[in-house]
Amino acid sequence: MKTKNLKTQVAIIGGGPSGLLLSQILMKQNIDTIILEAQSREYVLKRIRAGVLEHGSVELLKNAGVGERIFCDGKKHDGFIISSGEDSFRIDLSTITGKSVYVYGQTEVTIDLYKAQDELNAQIFHNVENVKISQLDSDLSKIRFNYLDQTYEITCDFVAGCDGSMGISKNYIPDKIKKNYIVNYPFSWLGILSNTKPLNHELIYASHDRGFALASMRNEKLSRYYIQTSNTDKIEQWPDELFWKELIKRLPKEYSANIEVGKSIEKSITKLRSLILEPMQWQNLFLAGDAAHIMPPTGAKGLNLAFSDIFYLSEGFINYYTKGSLNKLNNYSDKALKRVWKTVEFSKWMTSILHTLGDNNKLMNKLNKKELQKIKKSKNAQKVIANQYVGLPY
Numbered sequence: 001m002k003t004k005n006l007k008t009q010v011a012i013i014g015g016g017p018s019g020l021l022l023s024q025i026l027m028k029q030n031i032d033t034i035i036l037e038a039q040s041r042e043y044v045l046k047r048i049r050a051g052v053l054e055h056g057s058v059e060l061l062k063n064a065g066v067g068e069r070i071f072c073d074g075k076k077h078d079g080f081i082i083s084s085g086e087d088s089f090r091i092d093l094s095t096i097t098g099k100s101v102y103v104y105g106q107t108e109v110t111i112d113l114y115k116a117q118d119e120l121n122a123q124i125f126h127n128v129e130n131v132k133i134s135q136l137d138s139d140l141s142k143i144r145f146n147y148l149d150q151t152y153e154i155t156c157d158f159v160a161g162c163d164g165s166m167g168i169s170k171n172y173i174p175d176k177i178k179k180n181y182i183v184n185y186p187f188s189w190l191g192i193l194s195n196t197k198p199l200n201h202e203l204i205y206a207s208h209d210r211g212f213a214l215a216s217m218r219n220e221k222l223s224r225y226y227i228q229t230s231n232t233d234k235i236e237q238w239p240d241e242l243f244w245k246e247l248i249k250r251l252p253k254e255y256s257a258n259i260e261v262g263k264s265i266e267k268s269i270t271k272l273r274s275l276i277l278e279p280m281q282w283q284n285l286f287l288a289g290d291a292a293h294i295m296p297p298t299g300a301k302g303l304n305l306a307f308s309d310i311f312y313l314s315e316g317f318i319n320y321y322t323k324g325s326l327n328k329l330n331n332y333s334d335k336a337l338k339r340v341w342k343t344v345e346f347s348k349w350m351t352s353i354l355h356t357l358g359d360n361n362k363l364m365n366k367l368n369k370k371e372l373q374k375i376k377k378s379k380n381a382q383k384v385i386a387n388q389y390v391g392l393p394y
């Protein structure tokens with residue numbers, strides 16, 4: 001069958017939050033995009049991910065015309081709790097930084113982005129197959145793909161690789177150029193979603209001898225909890241009642257005493273790792289979001305770091321198409337990676353200090369407890385954490 005030819009300015013591989021937000025920002029500047037997504041829209045929207053938006057992410061979504069529901073349905077949080085056993089203290093984000101964060105699920109962000117893209121008549125192909133990129137070193141690059149048994153070829157100025165950790169775009173950066181920095185953590189997170197009242201109005205990050213726990217939420221009737229498990233644990237080992245029992249043991253009694261337990265409506269185990277890929281660009285290809293970096297959700301940074309990439313990348317494309325300058329695009333990878341390294345470091349630090357290592361690591365566990373006691377007494381330490389948590393400036 002004859003190949004159908006398409007043309008656009010920026011072809012985006014991946015219709016998750018990164019690809020959708022990039023397309024939204026560019027289309028609002030009359031820059032033409034096409035999004036290629038391997039899954040169906042329903043599948044993308046079924047993904048349960050973290051739920052904290054940094055100040056910068058909220059501003060970016062608002063300026064892209066996608067912020068309305070955050071302010072209606074999202075919850076502004078001015079602080080969060082860190083506990084160690086029965087002891088706890090609050091990081092007062094708004095007093096320390098003058099900023100807050102919003103608790104608003106990534107699923108909701110993706111719903112809002114798809115709605116906004118539909119209103120702009122965005123060209124989004126779902127369930128695409130065999131996506132292949134070529135001619136990245138030419139003025140015009142090509143992307144071939146199959147959709148509904150038809151082969152297409154897109155001719156474009158640039159390719160944005162927003163295809164996540166399992167995507168293909170990173171494979172087009174030559175191995176001799178590419179550097180992968182990876183660490184796998186010796187523990188996982190078991191997360192559940194339940195139609196129960198959150199046990200506290202602010203998030204609780206709990207360090208405990210039995211393991212880490214996190215109490216979060218999506219709204220007043222939808223709780224999101226996590227507990228640290230081993231990397232070999234299987235979901236079958238964690239019936240709901242065992243999960244609740246373990247969670248309660250890890251949270252301070254002052255909070256867990258009022259916990260409302262209930263049936264899980266979603267339950268999954270995620271292995272934790274940090275990964276940074278350098279560089280984030282190669283010729284006409286630019287990587288953003290999970291395609292270039294992964295980190296443990298301890299600091300709620302995955303989505304927010306994806307969005308700061310999109311801020312820098314969209315600035316680069318807008319600068320090119322409105323002023324004819326390649327400067328910002330040429331500096332994209334260096335600029336984005338500066339914030340990536342700082343954010344991945346914060347996520348790694350927060351993960352290491354709050355999680356419990358096995359019995360053969362009693363010294364590390366004891367040092368973590370002492371570190372948490374120092375932070376409780378140190379306004380300076382709390383200032384560093386608060387500034388990272390609300391999000392470093394773009």
Ligand code: APR
Nearest residue numbers: 014015016017018036037038163164167289290302303306
């Ligand atoms: N062709 C087209 N689409 C692809 C391909 C491919 N070859 N490979 C992957 N994709 C799609 C995936 O189906 C997914 O929908 O790319 C999208 C990438 O989306 P995400 O993985 O959500 O990554 P990103 O958009 O960068 O968002 C980062 O999502 O997973 C969370 O924790 C992560 O919060 C972070 C956020």
Ligand code: PHB
Nearest residue numbers: 050051216297298299300
């Ligand atoms: C969540 O609500 O899913 C969540 C919140 C904060 C985190 C991680 C996950 O650090």
